[in-house]
Amino acid sequence: MDAIAEIEAAPSEAALHEVKVKYLGKKGLITQQLKELSLLPPDERRTAGARINALKQQLEAAIEARKAALERTALERQLATEGLDVTLPGYQFPVGGLHLLTQVINRVTEVFKSMGYEVVMGPELETDDYNFKLLNFPDEHPARDTQDTFFMTDGRLLRTHTSPMQVRYMQTHRPPFKVVVPGKVFRNEAVDATHEAMFHQLEALVVGERVTMADLKGAIEEMAKALFGTAARTRLLPTYFPFVEPGAEFSVWWQNPKSGKEGWLELGGCGMVHPNVFKAVGYEGVTGFAFGFGLERLALIPYGIPDIRYFYNGDLRVLRQFRGAL
Ligand code: FA5
Secondary structure, eight states, X not given: OOHHHHHHHOOSHHHHHHHHHHHHSTTOHHHHHHHHGGGSOHHHHHHHHHHHHHHHHHHHHHHXXXXXXXXXXXXXXXXXXXXXXXXXXXXXXXXXXXXXXXXXXXXXXXXXXXXXXXXXXXXXXXXXXXXXXXXXXOTTOGGGGGGOOOBOTTSOEEOSSSTHHHHHHHHHOOSSEEEEEEEEXXXXXXXXXXXXXXXXXXXXXXXETTOOHHHHHHHHHHHHHHHHXXXXXXXXEEEOOTTEEEEEEEEEEEEOTTTOOEEEEEEEEEEEEOHHXXXXXXXXXXXXXXXXXXXXXXXXXXXXXXXXXXXXXXXXXXXXXXXXXX
């Protein structure tokens, strides 16, 4: 059998090694021939040497090729027996998610950002001045009773609404501007299915020259359409808040696409900024509107959540249902 055929037929790496030793080892046939070159006359030596060297290289290349082939077959055999079984069940890694309320807050602030509003935050611990007095709630005014809260011994209180940020923002900025303030608010409430002692509001304030009630209605309408679809409708009913004049409560008409249930969803209060509030911050020659509403309300009804307390009792069976809801 010639050497190349012998190499190509070697059934294993060990057999291939033996063939290699037989030809190229210290006492191998090729090595032997190279040693015997010196016995030849000089003119034959050169051609014989070239021939033997070429043969040697040929054999070396064949050995390398055979080695690679043997390795490949071994790997294939190993994969066939030890390969991954992709039908086995994988490991489940728990994945967290944003709380439904966080998702709602993010979504609503995105809507306002897209309408050119700036988003700012304010302190939850407030003074009586910011929460009431500068918003035109005089001392002893009965409107204060609608928003009872928790007081610190130094007279500060947990804010009952996000409206104090109207005053704080106006004191530090010049009009025109459009701003929204999301955040936590607190009230001394008898807690029930629709009232919590801690909840969230979003306040909007727009001030400039010739800002009108039509702009207010337009802003609420745009928000409703962005949140509930282009068929959404809004309604304003006159009501009283000391810091706006005229004042209104606003609702959106809302329809659940799944259950078909529909109705007016009362969201919050709104109105034109009261002249006394502008006076308190030293603004002249401008008008403005403000509105504020409960973010839990906004999430409760559309998602069919029957009780506001589900937002805060940490029951994962409830919260998991709203992972990535928006
Ligand atoms: C206010 O808080 C005014 N600051 C709103 C406002 C802003 C009027 C700007 C005019 C201009 P009211 O007390 O009605 O208003 O509360 C607004 C909304 O907060 C309510 O419509 C409701 O959606 C939500 N809300 C009020 N109390 C609770 C509560 N205890 N639990 C959950 N949500 C509440």
